[in-house]
Amino acid sequence: MKAFFYAVVNKEIQNVKYSDDKKTAFVYFGNAPHVVEFRYAVSFISVEQAKTNLVNEIPSFDFTKTKTAGFKAWDKVLSQINVSGGTAAQKKVFYTSLYRCYER
Numbered sequence: 100m101k102a103f104f105y106a107v108v109n110k111e112i113q114n115v116k117y118s119d120d121k122k123t124a125f126v127y128f129g130n131a132p133h134v135v136e137f138r139y140a141v142s143f144i145s146v147e148q149a150k151t152n153l154v155n156e157i158p159s160f161d162f163t164k165t166k167t168a169g170f171k172a173w174d175k176v177l178s179q180i181n182v183s184g185g186t187a188a189q190k191k192v193f194y195t196s197l198y199r200c201y202e203r
Contacts (some may be wrong), residue, residue: 105149106139109160136160176201 114127128135138160140153157165177197182190
């Protein structure tokens with residue numbers, strides 16, 4: 100399955116080097132120690148769609164706000180179905196499968 104990726108950081112990128120197979124990028128932000136915040140999104144359609152997803156789903160670098168919004172969104176979806184019976188392992192398989200259905 101082909102996937103597209105779009106990311107932004109809050110610091111200026113000084114240099115980028117790629118592995119020989121072009122599957123890994125090494126991003127350099129200079130020598131001064133600092134925290135780099137990173138946001139990304141994926142799409143199975145295009146890079147442009149991944150960018151749109153990022154803007155719509157993670158509009159800021161506020162981690163706590165993003166975490167809370169994500170938790171609420173998944174809680175809303177996953178709480179629509181209540182499973183009774185089965186083992187803990189079977190419930191885990193069910194909810195993992197449900198998550199993957201919504202993820203795609």
